[in-house]
C-alpha cells in the first residue's frame with residue numbers, strides 16, 4: 576500500500592492506515608476499517624464512540640485527501656450489535672428518564688454517521704459481504720459507494736420491529752429515489768451488488784474483493800490528485816444544496832466562490848497549463 580499504520584492502539588474497534596507523507600505513491604488516501612471481524616463488524620458502542628473521533632482525526636490530517644471506508648474480514652458490516660441492542664437500557668419500557676437517555680444515545684449514534692458528511696474530505700465506502708441495517712445507514716452518509724457482486728444489503732430494521740433511525744430513511748431516497756427506498760425499508764429484503772448498482776445505491780460493482788480494492792484504490796488516488804479546495808467545495812455545496820431550495824443553494828455556492836475561487840490552487844492550474852504539465856496541489 577505504501578501507507579503507514581496509524582497508532583492503532585488508540586482504537587479498540589477501528590483500524591486506520593494513513594498515507595505515508597514521504598511516499599509519493601500513497602498519495603493522500605487513508606483507509607478506515609471497521610475492525611471487529613470476529614463479530615462481522617457489528618456496530619457496538621465502542622465503534623459509535625470512536626467513529627467521529629477517527630473521522631475528525633483524518634479530516635484534520637493534512638496528508639489525507641480521500642478516505643476509503645472498509646470492513647475487516649468476511650463482511651463490511653452486520654449492522655447494529657444485536658448483543659448491545661438487547662441491553663436492558665435499550666429495551667427498557669420504563670419512565671421518562673430512561674426514554675430521554677435513550678434519545679441521547681440514538682442522537683450520538685446518528686452523529687457518528689453524520690460525521691462522514693461533516694468530514695471535508697470525500698469518503699468512499701468499499702463494501703463486500705454483508706452490509707445490513709445500520710451498515711446501510713452508515714454507507715448512505717458516505718459520498719460514494721462501490722461493492723462486490725456478492726455483497727448483500729438489507730434495510731433490515733423492519734425485521735427487528737424497529738424503524739430505521741440512523742439516517743437511511745432520510746438519505747436513501749435521495750440516492751435511489753423514494754420508490755426503491757420505501758420498497759427496501761418496508762420489505763427488509765436482501766439484495767445483491769448487481770441490484771444495488773441497478774437502483775443507484777452503488778456507483779459500480781466488481782467481480783471480486785480484490786478487484787474492488789484495486790479499483791477503489793485507483794479511483795481514490797486519482798481523486799486525491801485534484802485540488803483539495805475544489806473537492807472540499809464540491810462536497811460542501813452538493814450536501815448543502817440537497818437540503819436547500821435551488822435559489823438558496825445558488826446563494827451558498829456564490830458565497831463559496833467569492834471566498835475560495837481565487838486560490839493558490841487556481842494559480843497552480845494556470846501555471847501548470849502554461850508549463851504544459853499536470854498541476855500539483857499543496858496540502859490543505
Ligand SMILES: CC/C=C\C=C\CC(=O)SCCNC(=O)CCNC(=O)[C@H](O)C(C)(C)COP(=O)(O)OP(=O)(O)OC[C@H]1O[C@@H](n2cnc3c(N)ncnc32)[C@H](O)[C@@H]1OP(=O)(O)O
Pocket residue numbers: 613614615617649650652653654655656657658681684705707708709710731732735740741
Ligand atoms: C437504536 C437502534 C439503532 C440502530 C439499529 C439498527 C438495526 C440493524 O442494524 S438491523 C441489522 C441487524 N443485524 C442482523 O440482523 C445481522 C445478523 N447476522 C447475520 O445475519 C449473519 O451473522 C451475517 C452478518 C450475514 C454473517 O453470516 P456468516 O458469514 O454466516 O457468519 P456468522 O457465523 O453468522 O457470524 C459470525 C459472527 O458474527 C456475529 N454476528 C453477526 N452479526 C452480528 C450482529 N449484528 N451483532 C452481533 N454479532 C453478530 C455472529 O454471532 C458470529 O459470532 P459467533 O461468536 O461466531 O457466533
